[in-house]
Amino acid sequence: MIKLKYTLVLTSILLCIGCNEQNKQIADTPVESNDIISIQKQGTFAVGGSVKQSPGSFDPIAHGAFNPTNQSTEGQTLHGDHASVFYQIPTEPRKLPLVFWHGYGQSMRTWQSTPDGREGFQSIFLKKRYPVYLLDQPRRGLAGQSLEPKTLEAKTEDQLWFGIFRMGEGKRFYPNVQFSKDPEALNQFFRSSTPDTGPLNINLNIEAVSQLFGKIGDGILVTHSHSGGQGWSAALKTNRIKAIVAYEPGSNFVFPEDNIPEPISYVGGTLRAKGVSMEEFQKLTKIPIVIYYGDYIPETEVENPGQDQWRAALSMARKWKKTVNDAGGDVTLVVLPEIGIKGNTHFPMSDLNNQEIADVMYNWLEEKKLN
Amino acid sequence: MIKLKYTLVLTSILLCIGCNEQNKQIADTPVESNDIISIQKQGTFAVGGSVKQSPGSFDPIAHGAFNPTNQSTEGQTLHGDHASVFYQIPTEPRKLPLVFWHGYGQSMRTWQSTPDGREGFQSIFLKKRYPVYLLDQPRRGLAGQSLEPKTLEAKTEDQLWFGIFRMGEGKRFYPNVQFSKDPEALNQFFRSSTPDTGPLNINLNIEAVSQLFGKIGDGILVTHSHSGGQGWSAALKTNRIKAIVAYEPGSNFVFPEDNIPEPISYVGGTLRAKGVSMEEFQKLTKIPIVIYYGDYIPETEVENPGQDQWRAALSMARKWKKTVNDAGGDVTLVVLPEIGIKGNTHFPMSDLNNQEIADVMYNWLEEKKLN
Incomplete structure (x- = not known):
């Protein structure tokens, strides 16, 4: 089955008009070589963790500027873990x-x-x-x-x-x-x-x-x-x-x-x-x-x-x-x-x-x- | 060109014996959908950085056990940055x-x-x-x-x-x-x-x-x-x-x-x-x-x-x-x-x-x- 699949993919590549050097290299490799990873979906997500909440309320005007040495954390959250x-x-x-x-x-x-x-x-x-x-x-x-x-x-x-x-x-x-x-x-x-x-x-x-x-x-x-x-x-x-x-x-x-x-x-x-x-x-x-x-x-x-x-x-x-x-x-x-x-x-x-x-x-x- | 390529890949998939539900879904999508990522190579490497060296010499018998609170760094390196x-x-x-x-x-x-x-x-x-x-x-x-x-x-x-x-x-x-x-x-x-x-x-x-x-x-x-x-x-x-x-x-x-x-x-x-x-x-x-x-x-x-x-x-x-x-x-x-x-x-x-x-x-x- 696997062999058949690769033969067919290979055929597609061989038939493809406008093959570049890359294609030629691929076409030259044996059908069993199984060298291509075919991805239908990939991505990244976060899972688990919790949220830390500081008391008070956040004032975006007073505390909305980045200040690495003296940042107010009042009313803000942190997502982590x-x-x-x-x-x-x-x-x-x-x-x-x-x-x-x-x-x-x-x-x-x-x-x-x-x-x-x-x-x-x-x-x-x-x-x-x-x-x-x-x-x-x-x-x-x-x-x-x-x-x-x-x-x-x-x-x-x-x-x-x-x-x-x-x-x-x-x-x-x-x-x-x-x-x-x-x-x-x-x-x-x-x-x-x-x-x-x-x-x-x-x-x-x-x-x-x-x-x-x-x-x-x-x-x-x-x-x-x-x-x-x-x-x-x-x-x-x-x-x-x-x-x-x-x-x-x-x-x-x-x-x-x-x-x-x-x-x-x-x-x-x-x-x-x-x-x-x-x-x-x-x-x-x-x-x-x-x-x-x-x-x-x-x-x-x-x-x-x-x-x-x-x-x-x-x-x-x-x-x-x-x-x-x-x-x-x-x-x-x-x-x-x-x-x-x-x-x-x-x-x-x-x-x-x-x-x-x-x-x-x-x-x-x-x-x-x-x- | 792209269209031709996908038509051919689609043909391969349609011809594939033993297609599962996944395949059928893929075969049902339009040929232009361009939904598959075909990877010839992927991987991860580090680049740049330097090495920190502590003076002395490392004794693997005396200091080769992991001790999170009191680890000797003598003679050891750290690769980072x-x-x-x-x-x-x-x-x-x-x-x-x-x-x-x-x-x-x-x-x-x-x-x-x-x-x-x-x-x-x-x-x-x-x-x-x-x-x-x-x-x-x-x-x-x-x-x-x-x-x-x-x-x-x-x-x-x-x-x-x-x-x-x-x-x-x-x-x-x-x-x-x-x-x-x-x-x-x-x-x-x-x-x-x-x-x-x-x-x-x-x-x-x-x-x-x-x-x-x-x-x-x-x-x-x-x-x-x-x-x-x-x-x-x-x-x-x-x-x-x-x-x-x-x-x-x-x-x-x-x-x-x-x-x-x-x-x-x-x-x-x-x-x-x-x-x-x-x-x-x-x-x-x-x-x-x-x-x-x-x-x-x-x-x-x-x-x-x-x-x-x-x-x-x-x-x-x-x-x-x-x-x-x-x-x-x-x-x-x-x-x-x-x-x-x-x-x-x-x-x-x-x-x-x-x-x-x-x-x-x-x-x-x-x-x-x-x-």
């Missing part, structure tokens, strides 16, 4: 959209171009005809308007995150890591981070994401790192989340309140699980869930904090999988090196082998009939 | 891309969906086969990482901007304003603002935009409000800017240093021009430039600061046009109500009549052979 969503609906879309939610210090940028400039999951899955929604959670990126103040400190911490994101230790890459050694790739990677513009509040995030599904209907949630645990909570708030793909969830694992595992200590911290009622927890057994972890995660304690926190996370994820599945759930946990995919950092979706990582996810969706 | 750019290249692209640069408190969001959910200039001009680049300037939106600290105050100031953006006075819309009265439109509008995440520094912005053109080559710069004046300065830094479309430029008009006009006072402030050498200034005479202003701008002083500052801006823009054109330039200044287009706010590109506004811009591009 919403998420911002960029969506693209391909032609001939599949039924269930993919909603991509970034991790800590990140934004929708995670799913766009890779650090070395190749296409990210946004374009890869659009080409597979999934509607794609990219989130900036409240107080991040394009959803920058926070209703609470915050001081941004501009601290130098690139190397801290280089370690926690398991690209390497110190300033040295891990051997065989799936990350380009072109210095521009690392430059782009560091510049894809963006700070919290208000105090971190996961309840705001969960509420906004749950409202997003209320607005767009049934869909598949794809999380990364810090959004992983929030994703479980979002699925408790809305029954519109029909499946979850979680890349490297790090915290906020949700267990039945009478079966919360012991906290897991790691170098630099302690990972604690959250408890909810068994009735709530049961909701997580109703949808298929897959969790992926990359490489360089030790099985036993190591001195390097950048690795050791992921030992704790993976250990908690294994307990979580068992608990959900024992209650009748359908959680799959894939440690990528165990299926022969090696060298992945904390960002498999933008690593050098991200096409392969996308295929693994796509095959899981197919297996679960989520296509 | 870059712009973030989302680009989409349509199939059969025109030669010159459009680079869209937002105004104060805004982001790439300005050019995406309108507050009432219709398509913005991003999609409108993609459908006209222009490559489209959307900027978040340094310290804004997805380019949030600033190298200098800043406290975000979360001040209530929606009504201040409602006035300055000439949607109305106080909380009341102007009569016949081109803005939807659906409360959700205003909600979306307010939520499209996003704060500066570092001190405002127009030199950083200008440098990043100039580097963007260095990277992508010749193009057309489209500015809004605060980026208007910065756009003139960017065109002095790079000869890759081949035309400028400026919506409601507000400040930083650039004049020859021996011919700087008197400052213009308005309620709440004073508008001053900037001086550059005649040699520099001459560069602005080499490219076609068009400036658009919307409605509700008085010709003489009024007490409402939200309107009066635009009287000053328009007055300065008229002087600027005359100065550039007297030196051999090609500046067109259009006050939309004077050509019969009424009710526009400070955001004509997202007002109710934005398709008409886009047509006006498109016709100018055509007239200047920038198609």
